[in-house]
Amino acid sequence: MKIFHIAYYTMIRNFRDKKSILLTLGLPILLILIIGTALNSADSPKTLDKISVAYVNEDKGAISKEFDAFLNIDDIKYFIDVREEKSYEDGIKLINEKKVEALIYIKNDFSGSISNEKKAVIEVYESPLNELHVSVVKSIVESFINRVNTMEVMYKMNADLSNQKFIQDKSIMDMPITAKGNIPRAIDYYAVTMLAVSLMYGTLFASYAMAEDKFENTYIRIKSSPTKAYINYLGKTLGTIATLLLEAILLIVFTKYAYHVNWGSNIPMVLFLSSLFSVFVTGLGIMAYVITNDEKKSGTFLNILTVFLTFISGGYVKINFNGIIFDKLVAFVPNKMFQTAMFNTIYDGSMHQTQACIIGLIVITVMIFFIVAGFGRRVLD
Numbered sequence: 001m002k003i004f005h006i007a008y009y010t011m012i013r014n015f016r017d018k019k020s021i022l023l024t025l026g027l028p029i030l031l032i033l034i035i036g037t038a039l040n041s042a043d044s045p046k047t048l049d050k051i052s053v054a055y056v057n058e059d060k061g062a063i064s065k066e067f068d069a070f071l072n073i074d075d076i077k078y079f080i081d082v083r084e085e086k087s088y089e090d091g092i093k094l095i096n097e098k099k100v101e102a103l104i105y106i107k108n109d110f111s112g113s114i115s116n117e118k119k120a121v122i123e124v125y126e127s128p129l130n131e132l133h134v135s136v137v138k139s140i141v142e143s144f145i146n147r148v149n150t151m152e153v154m155y156k157m158n159a160d161l162s163n164q165k166f167i168q169d170k171s172i173m174d175m176p177i178t179a180k181g182n183i184p185r186a187i188d189y190y191a192v193t194m195l196a197v198s199l200m201y202g203t204l205f206a207s208y209a210m211a212e213d214k215f216e217n218t219y220i221r222i223k224s225s226p227t228k229a230y231i232n233y234l235g236k237t238l239g240t241i242a243t244l245l246l247e248a249i250l251l252i253v254f255t256k257y258a259y260h261v262n263w264g265s266n267i268p269m270v271l272f273l274s275s276l277f278s279v280f281v282t283g284l285g286i287m288a289y290v291i292t293n294d295e296k297k298s299g300t301f302l303n304i305l306t307v308f309l310t311f312i313s314g315g316y317v318k319i320n321f322n323g324i325i326f327d328k329l330v331a332f333v334p335n336k337m338f339q340t341a342m343f344n345t346i347y348d349g350s351m352h353q354t355q356a357c358i359i360g361l362i363v364i365t366v367m368i369f370f371i372v373a374g375f376g377r378r379v380l381d
Contacts, residue, residue, distance in 0.1 A: 002231050002235065003231055003234050003235040003238065004235070004238070005235070006231070006232060006234075006235025006236060006238075006239065007235045007236070007238040007239035007242060008239065009239070010209055010235065010236045010238075010239025010240060010243070011239045011240075011242050011243045011246070014205050014239070014240070014243040015243065020201075020204060020205065021247075023201055023204075024198050024199075024201040024202055024204075024205075024247060025198060025247050025250065025251060028194035028195070028197050028198040028251060029194075029251060029254060029255070031190065031194050031197075032187060032190050032191050032194045032255060032259060032261075033187075033259060035186070035190050035316075036185070036186045036187025036188075036189070036190045036191070036259070037186075037187065038186075039186040039190075050078075050079065050080065050081045051079060051080045051081065051101055051102070051136060051137060052080075052081050052083065052099070052100045052101050053080045053081065053082050053083065053100055053101065053102050053103070053104060053137055054083050054084075054085050054090070054091040054094045054095070054100045054102070054103045054104070055071065055082045055083065055084050055085065055091075055103075055104045056084075056085050056086070056087060056088055056090070056091045056103065056104070056105045056106070057084075057106045058088075058106060058107055058108040059106050059107065059108050059109070059110040059111050059112075060108070060111075061110065061111020061112060061115075062111055063110065063111040063114055063115075064106050064110050064111050067106065067122070067144055070144050070147075076140060079136055079140065080136070080137060080140065082104075083100060088103075088105055091103035091105060091125070092125065095125060095126075101126075101134060101137070102124055102125065102126050102134050102137040103123075103124070103125040104122060104123070104124055104137070104141060105122070105123040105124075105125065106122055106123075107123075110122070122141050122144070122145065124137060124138050124141055126138075135343075135344065135347075135349040135350060135353075138349070138350040138352075138353065139348070139349065139350060142350060142351070142352065184262065184343065184346075184347065185262075187259055187261060188261055188262045188346075189318075191251075191255045191259070191261040191263075192339055192342045192343060192346070193310070193313075193314065193315040193316075193335075193339055194251075194315070195248060195251055195252070195274070195342075196277070196310070196313070196315060196335045196338050196339055197306070197310050197315055198247060198248070198251055199244050199247070199248060199274070199277050199278055199281050200281055200306040200309065200310065200335065201306055202240070202243065202244040202247070202278070202281050202282070202285070203281050203282075203284050203285035203288065203302040203305075203306065204285065204299055204302055204303075205240045205243055205244070205282075205285065206237070206240045206281070206282045206283075206284070206285025206286050206289075207285040207286070207288055207289040207295060207298045207299060207302060208295065208299075209236040209237075209239070209240050209285075210233065210236065210285075210286055210289045210290065211289055211295035211298075237282055237286065240282045240285070241275075241278050241279055241282050244278035244281060244282065245271075245274060245275050245278045248271075248274040248278065249271070249274075252270065252274075262346060263346060264345060264346035264347065264348075266345050266346075269345045270342065270345060270346070273338060273341050273342055273345065273358070276338075276358065276361055276362070276365070277334070277338045277361065279365055280334055280361055280364060280365040280368070283365055283368035283369050283372060284302070284305075284368060285298075285302060286368075286372050287368050287371050287372050287375075288301050288302050288305075290371075290372055290375040291371075291375055309333055309334065309335045310335060312330055312333060312336075313330065313333050313335035313336040313339060314336070314339070315335060315339075332360065334360075334361060334364055337357040337360050337361050338357070338361065340353060340354070340357050341353075341354045341357040341358060341361075344357075
């Protein structure tokens with residue numbers, strides 16, 4: 001109960017800090033309106049153009065031939081323009097030359113691996129030119145993979161597969177892709193990126209919570225009280241996480257009804273991602289303080305880091321990095337992982353990509369708290 005008591009009063013103190021609340025909640029809400037409204041006409045596409053895709057199939061087996069047939073379905077051809085190439089190198093060259101937006105690559109052991117119940121993948125290499133188009137290509141590939149997995153299960157159950165060919169009117173029912181409704185407007189895009197900014201500024205709450213006992217001269221009294229130090233800091237950590245999550249909920253609810261922002265139908269997943277990012281942000285703020293052992297230095301560092309991570313992850317303006325390697329590195333930025341998972345959740349994007357982002361955030365968060373545990377004994381005890 002001591003932990004929850006400390007967490008409650010930590011959250012109350014945070015919300016009484018009007019300057020910090022204005023920075024972490026008021027400013028993002030204002031920026032969503034200003035930037036989203038200003039760029040809405042420029043960023044909102046009216047139609048979904050055909051996506052240029054390079055396709056390399058080195059496999060000669062039956063399953064890869066089924067994928068050839070799958071790509072020739074009229075419903076699929078409506079979305080993508082497939083350009084068959086002879087080699088992987090040719091496909092990558094086209095991406096580098098910006099002649100295609102994605103490469104679908106099947107290795108020569110694809111069908112054999114599936115027949116032998118080994119892992120087999122259809123690789124999708126993306127261009128940084130258009131994230132929405134790339135997500136469409138990934139969804140198409142996932143639709144085929146899900147179909148193959150279903151047929152494999154039916155085969156193991158001795159089910160009749162004679163009518164399980166790819167029927168055109170049933171093959172992509174799980175791909176709700178339209179030019180209206182599933183494409184984010186500018187205000188929808190910036191609502192997600194500003195949510196990330198709002199939570200990132202919450203690192204200051206975490207840093208302050210760890211430092212306040214020392215500069216408010218309550219540290220000696222806490223040390224002489226029956227309350228253990230770890231209980232005090234665990235309570236403050238939980239209180240900071242609760243503060244950030246409540247801010248996220250307030251921002252989501254406000255923008256949904258005031259700005260009509262599309263947060264999708266999977267609200268539990270949106271809240272889970274917000275919770276996970278709140279834990280990461282809290283850990284980052286604590287880590288900055290325990291490493292610097294100075295509240296002002298950690299605050300300066302966190303402000304600079306927030307602006308930098310927001311910029312490179314496209315939080316202020318969409319950025320196309322003209323380099324596949326650099327684009328891959330940016331994909332590991334926590335803000336980018338959070339935003340990618342949110343967009344995939346809201347707009348029915350790649351579940352595999354969402355899962356990878358979640359795992360990435362969890363791994364980074366765990367590493368941060370291990371660092372805190374290492375430095376914290378010296379600074380916090």
